[in-house]
Amino acid sequence: MDSTKTERFKKGWEKLKEIDGQAGVNVIESLKNVSPDLGKYTIEYPFGDVYSREILDNRTKEIAVVAALVAMGNASPQLKVHINAALNVGVTEQELSEIMILMSVYAGFPSALNGTFTLKEVIEERKEEK
Amino acid sequence: MDSTKTERFKKGWEKLKEIDGQAGVNVIESLKNVSPDLGKYTIEYPFGDVYSREILDNRTKEIAVVAALVAMGNASPQLKVHINAALNVGVTEQELSEIMILMSVYAGFPSALNGTFTLKEVIEERKEEK
């Protein structure tokens, strides 16, 4: 089965590039040797099915995802990808730091502080890239 | 010290009533005998300081908080309060069930399913109250 031909895969691949840009493509690339099927599923389910839904706009989706990843506190590479994604779809730095403040209430100050330092790191990396 | 007189407390008390309504007031009431100070802090910091900030609107705040509580999966009474709060400030049932679907990607299907069943419970309780 050439799974790359399914509609879900194609839609997911476009969505992944739109939202996560090169960082998302790199994640899929780096799965190639070890687990191409997890790569395929990552494109199909999260992006082809879920992110392609249109009830919440991209900004709202990224705000929810960043909040969740900060609260979980154990998915630091994904938090970085989604802070970038949030900035890509128009969430401002100020709004992102606001989500971290909100999380100090629900997940505690360590999660809020670690989320804020990841935000700082992303902002600095994006400045350097310009 | 009559802490109920601080500006933060007053502002927080109004905010708590605006967002969480009677459910929020009940939480504070039920703390009275066991930990009035935690009640005071709950009004002052989460509501007086954090919820009173105006960079994110109430809808956006509740979307972020519901996502985080679903992802954490261990704060079920607070999830119920915030699903109600989200509905109170204009987040629709459909948008809330959309957040749960989004969380299936980041926190797994058990969290998404449990969040959705809590949403169902809240929707039914609100129907009965009318």
Added chain:
Amino acid sequence: MDSTKTERFKKGWEKLKEIDGQAGVNVIESLKNVSPDLGKYTIEYPFGDVYSREILDNRTKEIAVVAALVAMGNASPQLKVHINAALNVGVTEQELSEIMILMSVYAGFPSALNGTFTLKEVIEERKEEK
């Protein structure tokens, strides 16, 4: 779109009935009013895509899933479903209580004890049903 017609859906629906039996069907049923799409995704991705893979046999899958749910400790309804599923596909009660003992090392005694009490509950319910 009549999503129930996709191949993944059909395969997933058969797999869900094979593994989880009536308990699985009930979960999907109870999603109908609140989030039919989460029901559809639960059939398609976990069951149609993942459980239908054949590298690990059903016993091994259920052992891994029970271990994970005990360790996470925040998905008690799903743990019950999967203890039943494990018994359905031939994992013995003794093997299940062995997984809980193993989890005392990795996730602590509270998780192991709560997992064991859930196992006890399931065993008793299955006896009553006979």
Added chain:
Amino acid sequence: MDSTKTERFKKGWEKLKEIDGQAGVNVIESLKNVSPDLGKYTIEYPFGDVYSREILDNRTKEIAVVAALVAMGNASPQLKVHINAALNVGVTEQELSEIMILMSVYAGFPSALNGTFTLKEVIEERKEEK
């Protein structure tokens, strides 16, 4: 092997009765049919080995354990047992509610609130028993 004869088991059994009282004995009893070995290990390792160590006194141990269980937020039966244990070894109600306030900083307000409500429940149960 009559495991109940090991020194660690005997020491653990005495320690369990000293700290947790009847609630601890009940936990072990209820494991009898489903996992007697987990019961044996619970007596031997947590109580025979760890709780019998004398570098931290009983009060300090219970303060650390209550803080940890509140922060984890997914071990509510064990939190109840240890709030009782803490009260049994001389930690005051006020000190316990102080730990919950401290946890609002590190694990967030939901954990602190749920811990405080569990404390309230335990205090009320102990009043009724008198």
Added chain:
Amino acid sequence: MDSTKTERFKKGWEKLKEIDGQAGVNVIESLKNVSPDLGKYTIEYPFGDVYSREILDNRTKEIAVVAALVAMGNASPQLKVHINAALNVGVTEQELSEIMILMSVYAGFPSALNGTFTLKEVIEERKEEK
């Protein structure tokens, strides 16, 4: 608003310097560009409000916080700060390694081992600084 003038801020700032020393000051400094308000709140609520309470002494507070952070297992920079803080207020190295042993029971051996290796790292850094 010159928030640094509130009583809570001043009290918090003194408390932060007393407990966490330079490491605490550095955390606040590094927040300056990205989220000065989270810095302000970190001083005001955790230190100005909570740490300034006098029902538990500093040793007891740090024992509870170290236990909680080890159990949570996802806040490694904060665990380092608080192991240092604990040593600063008179908790001994032996008592700290005792807390890690206690956590092997409640949060599992991985948490206990990771906590112990963080303790080792802090002890070595403090030796080098002398």
Added chain:
Amino acid sequence: MDSTKTERFKKGWEKLKEIDGQAGVNVIESLKNVSPDLGKYTIEYPFGDVYSREILDNRTKEIAVVAALVAMGNASPQLKVHINAALNVGVTEQELSEIMILMSVYAGFPSALNGTFTLKEVIEERKEEK
């Protein structure tokens, strides 16, 4: 007390060498200065008591443990040790990547992806060692 002489210790030490090989020995070595007692307990309880049980075979144990550590997502050094241990006792790379795919359902895609990247790292390290 020369604890290294207990039967449980000897049995545990052999089991640890059998399963974890040099990586396991290194963990115990590195505990020597900071917490020899945690080293002793790690040998005695997880290996002497639990891993020496024979109801589940080594393959099944490692599959359960890897699943649990991926799901918890906060014990990355231990996950590496157990991916190695799994490969040592005959779990294949393909079966391990299959467990990660399974965990995408129960603990979300970030856990599955991070687990898969750890697997990739281990596979590469083992190639270099040859």
